[in-house]
Amino acid sequence: MTYRKLEGKSTQILEKIRENLEKLNEKIDVMIEIQKHGHREIPDNLPEALDVMTLLSLPDHLRKTAVSLCKLEKATADEVAKQTKRARAVESGYLNQLVTMGYMKKEREGRKAYFCVNKED
Amino acid sequence: MGKIIAVHSYKGGTGKTSLSVNLAATYARNGKKVCLMDLDFRAPSLHALFKDYKTDYWLNDYLNGVCEIDKILVDATKDHGNGGKLMVALANPSTEAIRDMTAKDRKWEMKALGRLLSLRSSVLNDSGFDYIVFDTSPGLQYSSINAIVTADVVLVVTSLDASDINGSQRMTTELYDLFEKKTGILVNKVIADYLSSPEEEKKFNKYIKSIHSLPILAIIPCFCEVLRAAGDFIFSEEKPEHPFTETLKQLAQKVEKF
Numbered sequence: 001m002t003y004r005k006l007e008g009k010s011t012q013i014l015e016k017i018r019e020n021l022e023k024l025n026e027k028i029d030v031m032i033e034i035q036k037h038g039h040r041e042i043p044d045n046l047p048e049a050l051d052v053m054t055l056l057s058l059p060d061h062l063r064k065t066a067v068s069l070c071k072l073e074k075a076t077a078d079e080v081a082k083q084t085k086r087a088r089a090v091e092s093g094y095l096n097q098l099v100t101m102g103y104m105k106k107e108r109e110g111r112k113a114y115f116c117v118n119k120e121d
Numbered sequence: 122m123g124k125i126i127a128v129h130s131y132k133g134g135t136g137k138t139s140l141s142v143n144l145a146a147t148y149a150r151n152g153k154k155v156c157l158m159d160l161d162f163r164a165p166s167l168h169a170l171f172k173d174y175k176t177d178y179w180l181n182d183y184l185n186g187v188c189e190i191d192k193i194l195v196d197a198t199k200d201h202g203n204g205g206k207l208m209v210a211l212a213n214p215s216t217e218a219i220r221d222m223t224a225k226d227r228k229w230e231m232k233a234l235g236r237l238l239s240l241r242s243s244v245l246n247d248s249g250f251d252y253i254v255f256d257t258s259p260g261l262q263y264s265s266i267n268a269i270v271t272a273d274v275v276l277v278v279t280s281l282d283a284s285d286i287n288g289s290q291r292m293t294t295e296l297y298d299l300f301e302k303k304t305g306i307l308v309n310k311v312i313a314d315y316l317s318s319p320e321e322e323k324k325f326n327k328y329i330k331s332i333h334s335l336p337i338l339a340i341i342p343c344f345c346e347v348l349r350a351a352g353d354f355i356f357s358e359e360k361p362e363h364p365f366t367e368t369l370k371q372l373a374q375k376v377e378k379f
Contacts, residue, residue, distance in 0.1 A: 049226075049227040049228045049230070049231045050231055051227040051228070051230040051231040051234065051263070052230065052234060052263060052266040052267055052270055053227070053230075053263070053266070054227070055270070055300075056266075056296070056299060060299070063299065063300075064301075067270065067300065070234060070235065070238060070270070071238050073235065073238075073239075117231070117235070119231070119232060119235070
C-alpha cells in the first residue's frame with residue numbers, strides 16, 4: 001500500500017517536472033524567435049492568415065506542422081505529432097514558433113495547451 | 122475510408138472536366154457513392170452538363186459559410202447513378218459570382234481551405250461517401266491549391282504540348298512535392314499515330330516515363346467521338362464498350378489502389 005502511494009507520488013512529481021520543462025521549452029522558443037526577428041513584443045495582436053500561399057512560403061519543417069494543424073483545426077502538440085509522425089517535443093517547438101509568427105493561437109484548457117489557426121478578422 | 126481525388130492541370134483545355142466527370146461516373150457504375158465538385162470558380166463547367174438539375178445554393182455559398190454542404194449537393198443518381206450514387210456540387214456560373222470569387226482576400230482563402238478540409242468529416246465520414254472528385258481550375262491559384270492540399274490523391278492531366286509538359290513538371294516538383302501529395306499523371310489527347318502498334322506504344326510509354334518523374338496512371342488516346350460528345354453527355358455512360366470507357370475503368374482501379 002505504502003509502496004503504491006510512493007509510486008503514485010513519484011509519477012506526479014515526474015509529470016510536474018515534464019510540464020515545467022515544456023513551459024521552459026516554449027519560453028526558450030519565443031526568446032529564440034524574438035532574437036531572430038528582432039521583435040520586442042510577440043505579435044499576437046497582428047493575426048496573420050495561414051492561407052495556402054503562406055503555407056508554401058514556410059520552411060518545410062514548419063509547413064508540415066501548419067498543414068497538419070489546418071486539418072485538425074484545433075489540437076495539442078501530441079495530436080499534431082501523431083499526424084506528422086514526429087516527436088511531440090519537436091512539434092511543440094514548431095507550433096510555438098508558428099504562434100510567435102502570428103499564424104496560430106495558443107489556448108490553455110486545464111493542463112493542456114491547444115493550438116488553433118487564427119480565423120477571426 | 123473514403124478518398125478525395127483532385128483533378129488538376131497546368132494549362133486549360135487538357136480535359137480535366139471530361140476526365141473528372143467520367144471518373145466519377147465510372148466509380149458510380151462500380152456501385153460507389155461519389156460526390157463530384159466543381160472547384161473551377163473562374164470558369165464553372167459542371168452546371169452545363171447537369172443543366173436539368175436546379176439548385177438554390179452553390180459551392181460558392183458553402184465556401185462563403187452561407188450554408189452547409191447538404192444544401193449544395195444535387196442528387197444526380199436517378200439519371201447517372203448506374204448502380205451507385207452520384208451527387209454533384211456546382212459552382213455559380215454568373216459573372217457576378219465569378220467576379221466575387223476572384224476578389225477574395227487571403228483570410229477568406231484560409232477559411233475556404235478549412236471548409237474544404239472539413240468535407241472529409243462531413244461527406245466522407247458522416248455521409249459515408251467513397252469518393253469526392255474535385256474538378257479544379259488550371260494553373261497555380263488559390264482554389265486549385267486549396268483543393269490539392271485537401272486531396273488524398275492528385276491527378277495531373279497533361280497534353281503533349283511542350284508548354285504543358287514543362288509547366289506540369291515544374292508544378293509537380295515545386296508545388297506538389299512541398300505538400301507531399303500522392304500524385305499521378307494522366308496523359309490525355311494522345312495522337313493515335315503514337316499508339317498505332319504495340320512497338321510504337323512501348324516507345325511512347327518510355328518517352329513519357331522519361332519526361333515525368335511521377336507514376337503515369339493513364340495514357341488516353343485522342344478519340345474524335347469523345348470530342349464529338351462536346352461535353353453534352355457523360356461519354357463513358359453512353360458508350361460502355363468504347364476504349365475510352367475501358368481506359369477510365371483501368372484508371373479508376375489504379376487510383377483506388379494508389
